[in-house]
Amino acid sequence: MDTSKKNDANVDADNVKLLETVSAEWWDPSGIQKGLHAMNPLRVRFVIDGLISTGKINAENKNKPDVLKGINILDVGCGAGILTEALARLEGNVIGLDPSEELVKVARDHMKGQSLNIEYITEFIEDYSNKNPEKYDVVVASEVIEHVPDQKSFLLGMAKCVKPNGSLIITTPNRTLVSCVTTKIAELIKVLQKDSHVWSHFITPSEVEDILDEIDFDTTIVRGMWYTPIFNIFSFVPYQGITYALHAVKQNSKKLR
Ligand SMILES: C[S@@+](CC[C@H](N)C(=O)[O-])C[C@H]1O[C@@H](n2cnc3c(N)ncnc32)[C@H](O)[C@@H]1O
Numbered sequence: 616m617d618t619s620k621k622n623d624a625n626v627d628a629d630n631v632k633l634l635e636t637v638s639a640e641w642w643d644p645s646g647i648q649k650g651l652h653a654m655n656p657l658r659v660r661f662v663i664d665g666l667i668s669t670g671k672i673n674a675e676n677k678n679k680p681d682v683l684k685g686i687n688i689l690d691v692g693c694g695a696g697i698l699t700e701a702l703a704r705l706e707g708n709v710i711g712l713d714p715s716e717e718l719v720k721v722a723r724d725h726m727k728g729q730s731l732n733i734e735y736i737t738e739f740i741e742d743y744s745n746k747n748p749e750k751y752d753v754v755v756a757s758e759v760i761e762h763v764p765d766q767k768s769f770l771l772g773m774a775k776c777v778k779p780n781g782s783l784i785i786t787t788p789n790r791t792l793v794s795c796v797t798t799k800i801a802e803l804i805k806v807l808q809k810d811s812h813v814w815s816h817f818i819t820p821s822e823v824e825d826i827l828d829e830i831d832f833d834t835t836i837v838r839g840m841w842y843t844p845i846f847n848i849f850s851f852v853p854y855q856g857i858t859y860a861l862h863a864v865k866q867n868s869k870k871l872r
Pocket of ligand 1: 626627634651694695696698758762763
């Protein structure tokens, strides 16, 4: 990332540069981004469950290979497209948005030869949302908000793109003493890239809920997630103190205009 061009943007350019240093490894399921690969089944399920809860998809179809057919999805902070591709494989119409040209190039290269309905765009959500209001059934940012300096501006950008009665979804680490310790452990066992996460930038579910509440989003589902290193799998658990997934629904768009 060219930091000189991004000084006034809502991005931690040094952090993105660090993520770019391992760009060649993003698609290695046992490489440094293996946690993102391992999280895919759970976060895809969370998206589907959210869409079922708003009536956008029928619960009877939840295991069908084309369950996301006709659903417009914006994947904000898509990186190299690990979640983006998984959503498109279920036939969602997916836009992947990320400020990193280098990671978006990895994403574009990886989708070559696959017939997936994905468009990748290098842009900030704040700019993109002004041009694309109320366009998406679901706007998701998975493992992104903890990397963003102005988290309220980021959430507002996401929110603008959501259709009325549409879904906003994030997954992110919680800011607790436990997550402070588990982040260090995750770095030691190489599930997280060293220094890529700053604990004080983590956001709690109630902080996200408060921001969304101000702009007429109802937070309807918050689920704790737990990583088991020996099996390299994530599971949903009642405990939300380490990392969590949050689903909110747009009630009324008047405050965003
Ligand atoms: C840990 S990666 C997650 C990638 C992807 N969501 C996934 O789970 O596979 C964090 C991503 O957030 C992106 N990012 C950082 N600041 C951002 C911002 N202000 N807006 C959107 N994306 C941002 C980075 O470029 C990086 O691709």
